[in-house]
Amino acid sequence: MTRDRTAFPTPPSRPTRRRALKLMAGGTAMALAAPYCIRPAEAQENTLRALMWEGYALPEVIAAFEEAHGVRFTPTFFDGNSEAYNKLRVGGSKDFDLVQADGFWPGLYYREGLIRSFDFAALSSSGGYFPTFKPETFELLMDAESGDVFGAPFCWGSYGITYNADAVPAEKAGSLELMFDPDFAGRLSTSARFEENIAMAGILVAERMGTKDAPRPDGKSFNPYVLTDEELAGVEALLIEQKRLLLTRYQDNNTLRQLLAGQAVVAAPEFAQVYRLLRAEHDAGNLPTEFDHQLVPKEGGLGWVDTWLVTSGVEDGGRLELATAWIDMITSPEVMKKISLASGCSTTVDIRSLSTPEEQALFLMDRTAELEDMYMFDQPSSTEKWERVWSNMQAA
């Protein structure tokens, strides 16, 4: 006797181990295949993609460029050179057309094939640079072998010390020792950037150890980003000592501005942007405290030149023209003036004819030559060793 299957309703299929395994296998296969099936959005002809510092993204400037060229400008922001480098290394040269970097980083990008050269001389703004930043003088953006230029200088500055001139004697302000002075315990602040904290302490440690002007193991002149193990040990000890003196490590310029203006902090190393804001407030009569900025401490200081670079993912033709058109526009004197006022940075393009004498003094327009005495921002000689120094300090 055969059972009539139609006489009974079909039982609902129950979950079994085999079905579960099938589902998981199917799911795994689909998940593994997904990266090959779902391709990242290819560069759109009507989009220009930039990996840049947030402070330079002025909406009005972007809007004017978009209107003039009929494209969309899509910026992505980063917080430090190493972060941008990480992004470029994991495929970012295909995801971005333009990238910003400072110090020795553009050279590193070029050597690793992350950026490409372009016809700098063809930029209409190329003739307007201060002599310090022209390609023949500013060699950091030129390939020594081929003579090709792979970047356009943009803004510059130091990592000098902004201090409350009413609270800090001028003789103390001229030295890096100020940032490690117990007399100002609880009233000092530094940025949260580990590279510059270690490099700045490295200058002081090398000065104290007498190794700064002595022959270096690599046969080159002293570079605070290439420290010996002994110097790094000294830096760790010095940073641990400094930690007790700090109120906080500021995360952003606005926090530092509030701390300095409120006199909770009397000295902090920064890019002079906060100093300019405080000076403007003081000059307007809104802030009684007087602030000053030590551009290069007597032991030496850190300097940087922000640049615009074209990634290696940009091929000759329309896309390269679009990328260089952006660089040409953003380094034009009128736009540089706007960016300078908005972000508080000094410009590499000579905008003295557009500036008042006060602005020329405040934005160090006659002091560009001092940059040659500074140590440029660089890649740490060993990020692993530097990370350990920073972690040990944080945990101490």
Added chain:
Amino acid sequence: MTRKRLAGLAFLGIPTVYLLAFFVLPLLSMAVLSLWRTENYHIIREASLGNFATLLTEPAYRTFLMRSVVMALSVSALCIAISWPVAYAIMLYGGRYKLMFSLALAVPFLTGEVLRVIALQGLLGPMGIINATLIRMGAAPLRFLMYSNVASAVGLVYLYLPISITVIYLSLSNSDARLVDAAKIFGASPVQAFFQVTWPLNLFGTMIAAVLCFIPCLSTTLVPRFLGGPDGTLYGMALSQQFGESGTWALGAAMGVVLFAVSIAATALAFRLDLRRTGYSGLGRS
């Protein structure tokens, strides 16, 4: 393939794929990365347990982890201690506004976490309302509130309190209030009724609330960064540093694996209590 079978596949397959793609695969890739190492932003694909050895032997990383565990335990305990009376008060006295009160707990989530933390920085910092008022009154500022672990704890309680109140409130609203009445009828005082009926019946909800505070606190990055000060580096902040400027991704991945293991262990430990004794009925009949 029948329609029912297709529906079943879609119903189970899509979440399976989603979880595999966005949860299991990243975890696996993190585990693999943790076995490699980095050298100046370059990944060296040589498998070893070197990163885990570093985490075990270097005191700094153990300090970060211990700080985070202590912080997460303290914040969870504080959240539970504050949440119970608030949730209980809404239950007892909320009347027809109970729903409104419980929805009001979601209001802080209408703004981003960064904004809320920065607002707290403005409140607790040296120029914030509290210390600025004290200084104007001629009193000394409260230094323990300025860029300290206490400030981080305040920030974390502020962030996770709405979650713990909501969970405990939902637990209370789903427990049978008649059991409390019965206990009182049989002579229990209100305090006895609370500790012998209400508390055990809602212990499971309380555990969930505690775990939902503990786990995110363990990996928190933003709060110690903005409020913690020079001595406030927690494990999550140190971990994010590895993936940020220092570019020591392999060590960061190993830290992530350790964090995952600690979170799982803490959760397993929390749920070792006998759920049936707490009145939890989700396990079916024994």
